[in-house]
Amino acid sequence: MLSKLSLRNVKRSLKDYLIYMVTITLSFSLIFSFNLIAFSRDLTELSEHMENFKYAILFVSMIVIFVVGWLINYTMHFMFEKRSKEFGTYMLLGIKKKEINKLFLLENIFLGSIAVVLSFFIGTLFSILLSAIIMNIFEMPYQIALSIHITPILVSLTYFLFIYIFVLLRSKRRIKKMNIYDLLYLEKQNEQKMSKKTRSWTFILASSLGGLGLLLFDYAFKIVEEPTMMIPFFLSILLLGISIYGLTLSIGEFLLNYCLKHEKIKYKKDNLFITRNFSAKVGTMGITLGTLALLSTLTLLCLNVSASFKDAFENQVNTRIPYDIVMNKIYSETGALHPNIQNKDYQKKYQESHEYIEKRVGIKEELIYNIYVKSVNIDDAVIAKKLSSVNGKLTFQNDLFIKLSDYNKLQKMLNRSEITLNENEYFLHYYKELRNWFEQLKKEDLNVEINGKTLHCKEMTDKNYVSSWNSSYYLLVVPDEYVNNMLIENAINAINTEKEITTSVVEELKNKVGNLEITSSINGEDYTIAIDTMIIRAEVLAQNRSAITIFSFSLTYLALVFIAVVGTILSIQTLSDATKYKYRYDILKKLGVREKEIDKTILKQVTMNFIFPIVYPLLIAVITTFSLNRLFFNISSEEHTYLYSLGNSIFLFLLIYGIYFLATYIGFKKNKSE
Amino acid sequence: MEILKIEDLKKYYGKKSSIITKAINGISLEVQNQEFVAIMGASGSGKTTLLNCLSTIDTVTSGHIYIDGQDITELENDELSDFRREKLGFIFQDFNLLDTLTIEENIALSLIINKTDPKFVNNAVKDIAGRLDIANILKKFPYEVSGGQKQRCACARALINHPKLILADEPTGALDSRSARLLLETMWEMNENLNATILMVTHDAFSASFCKRVLFLKDGKIFNEIQKGDSPRKEFFEEILDVLTLMGGDLNDVK
Numbered sequence: 038m039l040s041k042l043s044l045r046n047v048k049r050s051l052k053d054y055l056i057y058m059v060t061i062t063l064s065f066s067l068i069f070s071f072n073l074i075a076f077s078r079d080l081t082e083l084s085e086h087m088e089n090f091k092y093a094i095l096f097v098s099m100i101v102i103f104v105v106g107w108l109i110n111y112t113m114h115f116m117f118e119k120r121s122k123e124f125g126t127y128m129l130l131g132i133k134k135k136e137i138n139k140l141f142l143l144e145n146i147f148l149g150s151i152a153v154v155l156s157f158f159i160g161t162l163f164s165i166l167l168s169a170i171i172m173n174i175f176e177m178p179y180q181i182a183l184s185i186h187i188t189p190i191l192v193s194l195t196y197f198l199f200i201y202i203f204v205l206l207r208s209k210r211r212i213k214k215m216n217i218y219d220l221l222y223l224e225k226q227n228e229q230k231m232s233k234k235t236r237s238w239t240f241i242l243a244s245s246l247g248g249l250g251l252l253l254f255d256y257a258f259k260i261v262e263e264p265t266m267m268i269p270f271f272l273s274i275l276l277l278g279i280s281i282y283g284l285t286l287s288i289g290e291f292l293l294n295y296c297l298k299h300e301k302i303k304y305k306k307d308n309l310f311i312t313r314n315f316s317a318k319v320g321t322m323g324i325t326l327g328t329l330a331l332l333s334t335l336t337l338l339c340l341n342v343s344a345s346f347k348d349a350f351e352n353q354v355n356t357r358i359p360y361d362i363v364m365n366k367i368y369s370e371t372g373a374l375h376p377n378i379q380n381k382d383y384q385k386k387y388q389e390s391h392e393y394i395e396k397r398v399g400i401k402e403e404l405i406y407n408i409y410v411k412s413v414n415i416d417d418a419v420i421a422k423k424l425s426s427v428n429g430k431l432t433f434q435n436d437l438f439i440k441l442s443d444y445n446k447l448q449k450m451l452n453r454s455e456i457t458l459n460e461n462e463y464f465l466h467y468y469k470e471l472r473n474w475f476e477q478l479k480k481e482d483l484n485v486e487i488n489g490k491t492l493h494c495k496e497m498t499d500k501n502y503v504s505s506w507n508s509s510y511y512l513l514v515v516p517d518e519y520v521n522n523m524l525i526e527n528a529i530n531a532i533n534t535e536k537e538i539t540t541s542v543v544e545e546l547k548n549k550v551g552n553l554e555i556t557s558s559i560n561g562e563d564y565t566i567a568i569d570t571m572i573i574r575a576e577v578l579a580q581n582r583s584a585i586t587i588f589s590f591s592l593t594y595l596a597l598v599f600i601a602v603v604g605t606i607l608s609i610q611t612l613s614d615a616t617k618y619k620y621r622y623d624i625l626k627k628l629g630v631r632e633k634e635i636d637k638t639i640l641k642q643v644t645m646n647f648i649f650p651i652v653y654p655l656l657i658a659v660i661t662t663f664s665l666n667r668l669f670f671n672i673s674s675e676e677h678t679y680l681y682s683l684g685n686s687i688f689l690f691l692l693i694y695g696i697y698f699l700a701t702y703i704g705f706k707k708n709k710s711e
Numbered sequence: 712m713e714i715l716k717i718e719d720l721k722k723y724y725g726k727k728s729s730i731i732t733k734a735i736n737g738i739s740l741e742v743q744n745q746e747f748v749a750i751m752g753a754s755g756s757g758k759t760t761l762l763n764c765l766s767t768i769d770t771v772t773s774g775h776i777y778i779d780g781q782d783i784t785e786l787e788n789d790e791l792s793d794f795r796r797e798k799l800g801f802i803f804q805d806f807n808l809l810d811t812l813t814i815e816e817n818i819a820l821s822l823i824i825n826k827t828d829p830k831f832v833n834n835a836v837k838d839i840a841g842r843l844d845i846a847n848i849l850k851k852f853p854y855e856v857s858g859g860q861k862q863r864c865a866c867a868r869a870l871i872n873h874p875k876l877i878l879a880d881e882p883t884g885a886l887d888s889r890s891a892r893l894l895l896e897t898m899w900e901m902n903e904n905l906n907a908t909i910l911m912v913t914h915d916a917f918s919a920s921f922c923k924r925v926l927f928l929k930d931g932k933i934f935n936e937i938q939k940g941d942s943p944r945k946e947f948f949e950e951i952l953d954v955l956t957l958m959g960g961d962l963n964d965v966k
């Protein structure tokens with residue numbers, strides 16, 4: 038009898054249940070997709086080599102479970118609130134709490150099971166989508182592999198069970214604690230005012246803790262090399278967390294009070310209506326809003342750190358090889374290398390490989406260029422000598438030259454800007470690590486004499502240096518005519534291919550070319566050196582799929598989960614408000630407020646709901662970026678890369694957030710007009 | 712001059728297929744400027760429906776309603792909003808207070824909506840609240856005050872604008888006799904001194920006796936109508952009771 042009644046009620050509040058089902062299904066899907074990724078072959082293979090990685094995954098899944106569990110608990114509470122009046126009426130009619138609890142339990146188990154089944158499909162889709170996105174971000178070749186393993190399914194099921202038991206126990210306690218009055222009037226209790234004093238103190242304390250947290254955070258990255266940095270680091274995180282909650286709880290009231298104090302603001306337009314509604318919201322769900330703010334902060338931090346790491350990783354690869362393939366033609370006029378390099382065998386192999394590349398992946402553009410030396414006599418190498426004199430530790434062999442036209446073509450292949458040189462100028466491009474020493478050299482130290490003419494260094498830079506251009510740490514770019522009397526040190530072919538180079542193509546190419554070992558004699562002794570005959574970008578990328586990648590990967594994943602949770606909760610909240618507000622808007626309408634004005638008010642309200650939890654997080658994200666930059670400064674591609682990373686993260690965050698906002702706003706308006 | 716004129720008004724509830732309730736079944740009526748009219752009738756006789764049609768928050772099935780010479784059945788949505796805001800004041804049967812606003816702010820709401828200069832708002836609120844004896848609960852929220860106090864708040868909100876036509880649905884329904892008298896006297900005063908026209912639905916003959924004219928509704932039609940004229944209130948009160956007895960039984964029994 039009761040279940041029949043309750044079923045009818047469920048039917049009537051189908052829309053609320055839809056929100057509930059969607060949330061739970063999405064939550065489960067997130068967990069399941071995470072497990073699918075975590076247990077996928079790629080990652081498990083990786084984790085064999087890295088013990089730490091296992092712990093990282095474990096840690097991440099703990100966070101995910103915790104956050105998603107919270108989301109489910111929140112939704113459950115939300116449904117409970119929706120039906121409080123119904124339950125209250127049952128109790129008023131004399132139905133026992135135990136029975137109501139049983140009803141609620143059965144209902145949730147039923148709905149939960151449906152959600153679990155659905156989430157296996159959606160979760161699989163998610164994991165494919167997520168992997169594709171993330172792999173794409175990290176430029177990894179990704180093939181959609183739909184391998185269903187039993188492990189992730191079992192693990193996910195365990196998680197679900199765990200979360201559900203916890204959540205159901207909580208709602209049981211909730212029902213036990215309720216009395217009829219609370220149930221009947223739950224909706225009406227919307228004001229839990231903090232006293233003025235508490236509020237001010239909370240505000241002041243939270244702000245100063247926030248400031249202190251940011252300072253500590255900065256300090257932690259100042260001493261980033263030392264192991265003790267963990268202490269200020271975790272302390273700063275703790276302080277920031279507390280301050281986020283404190284500010285969220287107090288600022289709504291603060292705003293309200295400010296508005297109420299100033300009649301000019303208070304009685305203007307819809308200010309009063311909006312601030313009141315808003316402060317009521319903060320009053321009832323301050324903790325939830327605080328958690329949302331915390332999650333937003335974490336999302337932004339994760340995205341930011343991940344973007345910086347990604348940049349560092351990309352920079353590492355780009356410095357090494359920005360072209361798809363670089364092949365060494367092994368051709369030299371200097372004779373510095375042993376004569377057997379220029380053997381016919383290799384030339385044949387080179388030719389074959391080249392044809393193979395053309396056939397297999399197509400050649401979009403290529404450039405064969407020479408690297409020159411003035412003479413085999415190292416005494417002629419002015420720059421090398423100067424460098425060796427400032428830096429006693431390293432000896433530099435010979436100065437290497439490249440034609441301006443070749444250099445510009447190489448730059449053009451990378452979509453980088455070309456340079457121009459006057460007749461008596463040259464351009465110096467060097468590897469970042471040499472910066473200190475090059476900066477010690479004076480302008481006239483850098484003058485180079487070629488063909489009896491003195492060339493001045495027009496400019497020198499370490500920006501975008503590519504180490505696969507040649508085998509040295511710096512390169513002198515000279516106008517074309519100057520190389521006429523020089524000797525060719527080496528000939529190199531830089532290739533950009535038409536198609537993407539997959540792992541299998543890499544294998545095949547490697548087999549084709551093989552390794553070239555040459556014997557070189559230094560001081561009368563013979564050394565065997567393996568020469569890089571071919572460098573393939575795809576291979577370097579794959580090899581560098583190191584801890585950094587995994588780390589960024591986890592962070593990106595966490596960020597996506599967090600923002601999904603934040604967006605979902607805000608949507609649920611706002612949409613559930615829509616029903617409550619419908620009544621309020623009706624009153625406004627009855628009092629003669631135009632439809633358009635009401636729409637404006639709605640927009641303001643939804644915007645406020647969405648903006649409020651992210652203002653402080655955005656502030657934190659911006660400030661912490663400067664601290665984080667201390668860590669990334671040396672490995673990032675450019676001086677201001679951290680600002681790009683920050684911009685990118687904020688953009689991505691706002692993009693996803695914006696989608697949630699839009700969907701919510703549309704839903705809200707639809708609800709109003711129903 | 713008449714401020715309100717109703718011509719053969721009909722309002723039917725229910726869709727074509729289901730049972731139709733003829734909540735109002737052909738009412739014609741004129742209310743002059745500065746009149747204070749009571750509408751009485753059994754529960755379900757169509758009083759609220761009539762008021763809702765007059766207050767433009769519900770559409771009519773057929774007929775015309777002219778307020779201040781304007782046919783409100785032909786106004787567009789936005790025009791209706793403007794019309795309500797500028798000309799009408801309501802006191803709803805279920806108060807319609809915003810639970811997030813304090814009593815004070817609820818009262819100020821119609822001033823805010825009318826874009827009154829914020830400087831004048833506070834004094835206006837205090838003045839009307841004082842008259843209705845709710846000055847001491849201004850800082851409270853609706854769920855913290857009694858039903859009667861809520862009702863007086865709703866009245867204050869309707870009166871504060873000095874609207875041309877005030878429509879009140881059982882404004883004294885939840886009040887004790889002292890508060891009811893306070894409210895009625897305020898309304899009477901507004902009617903006398905501020906030239907407000909008032910149309911009030913009531914169950915209670917005492918309240919009705921404050922009016923100048925009483926209309927009796929039955930099954931969606933006007934059943935009877937009496938004028939106070941120059942007779943004292945006590946006499947008018949008895950007259951009303953007579954009509955009610957004639958209509959059949961004590962009104963409260965019908966509920």
Ligand SMILES: Nc1ncnc2c1ncn2[C@@H]1O[C@H](COP(=O)(O)OP(=O)(O)OP(=O)(O)O)[C@@H](O)[C@H]1O
Pocket residue numbers: 724725732733734752753754755756757758759760761
């Ligand atoms: N939205 C609606 N849909 C269908 N029927 C309605 C609706 N509102 C009112 N009615 C019906 O119209 C008739 C008149 O209702 P109305 O609310 O006008 O009565 P009333 O005179 O105000 O009664 P009371 O004194 O109890 O407030 C009633 O029979 C009622 O059931």
Ligand SMILES: [Mg+2]
Pocket residue numbers: 758759760804880
């Ligand atoms: Mg009624």
